[in-house]
Amino acid sequence: MEKVSTDCIVLGGGVSGLSISRKLGKSFKNIFLIEKNNFIAEESSSRNSEVIHAGIYYDKNSLKSELCLKGKELLYRYLRKKNIQFSQCGKFILSTSKDESHFLEEILNNATECGLNDLSFKSEYLRKLYPFLNFDQAIFSPSSGIFDSHSYLNCLKSDFEQEGGHVLLNNQCMAINYESNSIELLIKDKSNEEEFLIYTKLLINCAGLESLDIYKQLSDEMGDGKSFKKRYVKGDYFIYRGKEKIEHLIYPIPNKESLGIHVTQDLTGTIKFGPNAYPVNNID
Numbered sequence: 001m002e003k004v005s006t007d008c009i010v011l012g013g014g015v016s017g018l019s020i021s022r023k024l025g026k027s028f029k030n031i032f033l034i035e036k037n038n039f040i041a042e043e044s045s046s047r048n049s050e051v052i053h054a055g056i057y058y059d060k061n062s063l064k065s066e067l068c069l070k071g072k073e074l075l076y077r078y079l080r081k082k083n084i085q086f087s088q089c090g091k092f093i094l095s096t097s098k099d100e101s102h103f104l105e106e107i108l109n110n111a112t113e114c115g116l117n118d119l120s121f122k123s124e125y126l127r128k129l130y131p132f133l134n135f136d137q138a139i140f141s142p143s144s145g146i147f148d149s150h151s152y153l154n155c156l157k158s159d160f161e162q163e164g165g166h167v168l169l170n171n172q173c174m175a176i177n178y179e180s181n182s183i184e185l186l187i188k189d190k191s192n193e194e195e196f197l198i199y200t201k202l203l204i205n206c207a208g209l210e211s212l213d214i215y216k217q218l219s220d221e222m223g224d225g226k227s228f229k230k231r232y233v234k235g236d237y238f239i240y241r242g243k244e245k246i247e248h249l250i251y252p253i254p255n256k257e258s259l260g261i262h263v264t265q266d267l268t269g270t271i272k273f274g275p276n277a278y279p280v281n282n283i284d
Contacts, residue, residue, distance in 0.1 A: 017206035235275025
């Protein structure tokens with residue numbers, strides 16, 4: 001059986017794995033990204049609204065708030081640099097009744113405390129823009145947007161490979177062992193069913209829906225595992241084909257579980273409603 005040694009392995013070729021690989025590719029001379037599917041980002045990373053979030057909802061001084069605000073600016077900068085299509089179309093957040101409208105003030109105040117100072121009430125403007133909408137009040141976030149996530153992901157992969165990184169597609173991690181300060185991974189090349197061993201001192205788990213399985217394998221080996229349970233949640237989108245046209249993101253007041261079912265458009269102008277969210281027992 002072939003044996004390979006490397007400085008770093010990233011498991012998972014979604015947006016997290018690609019972003020981390022791209023960054024580490026500048027520091028490590030020998031790094032592998034291993035993806036079990038035929039193409040990068042075939043699962044969660046290619047099934048989303050492609051929204052660039054402004055950083056409105058997170059708690060002040062939280063890491064989520066800090067990273068969302070900083071990440072938004074870095075993402076817009078990267079998209080411009082790489083000539084990746086995007087639209088800073090902006091987002092409206094609506095209250096559907098007077099009982100809900102005080103939540104808009106709370107959202108605006110929270111955004112301001114987090115350092116996002118460009119939100120404002122635009123209720124009358126929205127009524128003129130989209131008279132078919134039924135709502136009470138609305139605030140507008142001008143820095144929210146949408147982008148071509150697939151081109152973005154391909155650019156991350158290209159950047160990583162230009163730094164000398166290796167992308168192994170259609171290769172799956174079958175087993176992990178921890179031995180004397182080295183991590184051993186048994187990898188199967190699904191194109192020919194051949195297996196090989198790869199050794200590293202740094203393993204980064206970006207395996208998405210399978211990340212907990214990877215974590216459990218390694219933590220059992222090292223004897224310091226914590227107890228986590230899987231909780232799969234699935235969402236659906238519905239495409240709108242009516243006569244009305246929308247060129248902005250339209251969101252409801254968020255609830256405790258999610259941002260709610262919202263209206264988005266992609267760069268082709270296709271309007272979608274979603275996602276909803278409901279628990280499922282298995283990946284399908």
